[in-house]
Amino acid sequence: MTTDPSQVQLTADGRLKHFLTTEGLSRELLTEILDTADSFISTQERDVKKVPLLRGKTVVNLFFENSTRTRSTFELAAKRLSADILNLDIAKSATAKGETLMDTLWNLEAMYSDMFVVRHADSGAAHFIAEHVTPNVAIINAGDGRHAHPTQAMLDMLTIRRHQGSIEGKIVAIVGDILHSRVARSQIHALRTLGAAEIRVIGPGTLLPRDIEALGCKAYYRMEDGLKDCDVIIMLRLQKERMQNALLPSEGEFFKLYGLTEEKLTYAKPDAIVMHPGPINRGVEIESNVADGPQSVILNQVSYGIAVRMAVMAMAMSGQQQERNELAEQNIEQNNEHNNEPDQEEA
Amino acid sequence: MHLPDIEQTCTELGQRLAAYLQQNHIEQPLLVGIRTGGVWIAERLQQQLQTEDGVSTLDISFYRDDFTRHGLHPQVMGSELPDSIEDRHIILIDDVVMSGRTIRAAMNELFDYGRPASISLVCLLDIGRRELPIQPDLCGVRLELEEGQLVKLSGPQPLQLTLS
Numbered sequence: 001m002t003t004d005p006s007q008v009q010l011t012a013d014g015r016l017k018h019f020l021t022t023e024g025l026s027r028e029l030l031t032e033i034l035d036t037a038d039s040f041i042s043t044q045e046r047d048v049k050k051v052p053l054l055r056g057k058t059v060v061n062l063f064f065e066n067s068t069r070t071r072s073t074f075e076l077a078a079k080r081l082s083a084d085i086l087n088l089d090i091a092k093s094a095t096a097k098g099e100t101l102m103d104t105l106w107n108l109e110a111m112y113s114d115m116f117v118v119r120h121a122d123s124g125a126a127h128f129i130a131e132h133v134t135p136n137v138a139i140i141n142a143g144d145g146r147h148a149h150p151t152q153a154m155l156d157m158l159t160i161r162r163h164q165g166s167i168e169g170k171i172v173a174i175v176g177d178i179l180h181s182r183v184a185r186s187q188i189h190a191l192r193t194l195g196a197a198e199i200r201v202i203g204p205g206t207l208l209p210r211d212i213e214a215l216g217c218k219a220y221y222r223m224e225d226g227l228k229d230c231d232v233i234i235m236l237r238l239q240k241e242r243m244q245n246a247l248l249p250s251e252g253e254f255f256k257l258y259g260l261t262e263e264k265l266t267y268a269k270p271d272a273i274v275m276h277p278g279p280i281n282r283g284v285e286i287e288s289n290v291a292d293g294p295q296s297v298i299l300n301q302v303s304y305g306i307a308v309r310m311a312v313m314a315m316a317m318s319g320q321q322q323e324r325n326e327l328a329e330q331n332i333e334q335n336n337e338h339n340n341e342p343d344q345e346e347a
Numbered sequence: 348m349h350l351p352d353i354e355q356t357c358t359e360l361g362q363r364l365a366a367y368l369q370q371n372h373i374e375q376p377l378l379v380g381i382r383t384g385g386v387w388i389a390e391r392l393q394q395q396l397q398t399e400d401g402v403s404t405l406d407i408s409f410y411r412d413d414f415t416r417h418g419l420h421p422q423v424m425g426s427e428l429p430d431s432i433e434d435r436h437i438i439l440i441d442d443v444v445m446s447g448r449t450i451r452a453a454m455n456e457l458f459d460y461g462r463p464a465s466i467s468l469v470c471l472l473d474i475g476r477r478e479l480p481i482q483p484d485l486c487g488v489r490l491e492l493e494e495g496q497l498v499k500l501s502g503p504q505p506l507q508l509t510l511s
Contacts (some may be wrong), residue, residue, distance in 0.1 A: 039425035
């Protein structure tokens with residue numbers, strides 16, 4: 001039986017010990033992540049970018065799915081926290097030789113790993129590992145299937161907060177393939193908790209989930225309507241494989257209707273910011289003039305990504321360590337009690 | 348236990364710091380307060396000495412050696428230092444010096460910003476119980492506390508000492 005992932009990721013006193021999803025986390029905790037990340041941005045601007053927080057800890061990047069940006073920013077984040085990091089290209093290694101996922105993980109745990117950064121094509125993979133496989137290793141979800149991509153969502157929240165002052169009261173539009181997007185799902189939960197005034201999703205009906213209104217979003221099918229008065233526009237990457245499933249007529253058609261051009265950008269507020277989780281398909285979901293334009297904060301997102309990942313890794317490691325210490329203390333107490341018991345044979 | 352008068356202690360500490368700077372030929376000191384109490388004391392000293400740069404602040408949360416035991420401080424506020432501390436004479440200021448671990452962490456952090464010409468340590472109170480070979484160059488008052496007793500500075504307006 002699996003429990004609520006938002007609870008699995010917390011210690012008994014409500015601190016982070018894994019980071020699996022933004023869903024169900026309190027506003028205070030999400031704000032704490034953003035505040036901590038803000039402090040890490042200042043350390044990133046120094047000549048020496050490292051801080052010694054995770055010195056001696058071992059972090060393993062476990063990417064069962066390809067990724068360049070997320071994997072390398074996690075790697076940099078771990079290095080800047082002074083942790084040792086191991087990058088495993090799982091697709092090419094053990095599992096390809098027939099070893100099960102669980103055996104791979106138990107082997108890595110036996111190497112005294114402290115944290116796994118997991119990306120997997122199956123929804124719920126990180127949660128499963130945290131709850132059933134290696135609960136004493138801090139698990140950071142770097143994207144699981146269509147479910148969640150919480151660090152991406154939090155770096156987006158940080159971007160909005162730094163460029164628009166706050167998230168509270170802002171109108172945010174997410175554009176494109178919402179149906180298959182774990183990024184969108186995590187963003188929506190975080191935006192709601194942090195008090196966005198309105199969350200809009202814009203896209204063709206085939207790419208919007210049916211239950212989207214239940215998540216607190218308004219659905220729009222035309223950019224002109226959806227972008228009106230927006231403070232923040234988040235473009236999602238159009239995954240080309242969707243085209244093969246006949247969910248979309250063609251790239252050209254999609255760009256015409258939903259591609260962000262300078263003209264469509266004028267529907268939003270004049271100081272609206274344009275975001276994209278990357279990698280961008282120029283000319284498919286976004287025009288180059290907009291991607292490179294003055295309202296684009298796409299590259300800032302990448303820089304903030306390191307700070308957010310440092311924050312989440314430091315917080316989860318600290319919660320995890322706290323639990324390990326408590327466990328060790330309990331074991332000592334139990335051993336003492338056991339040793340003090342009168343010997344059966346002698347008695 | 349009789350606690351010292353803060354205003355008077357700060358004023359005297361400021362006078363002694365002025366003399367210390369003169370004696371050591373430090374013309375442009377950089378006052379760095381350790382969050383949170385150290386910053387309040389640094390601000391008091393800055394008002395009195397009117398040093399050229401304002402007070403810089405150091406948040407040592409990312410440098411603590413007890414992180415794995417106590418975790419991250421819930422409110423990390425970050426450090427604010429000038430672009431370069433290279434070859435600067437730093438006056439590191441804290442409210443209470445005890446084990447010396449905070450000062451060690453602070454010095455580690457400072458060296459990640461650059462190579463200062465010197466660091467001098469100034470504190471309002473020294474309550475002993477040192478665990479590292481670190482001693483203040485100037486200290487307002489030395490207090491002998493009873494075992495298990497701690498002293499805490501609250502502020503910034505007014506600055507107040509309480510025993511716990």
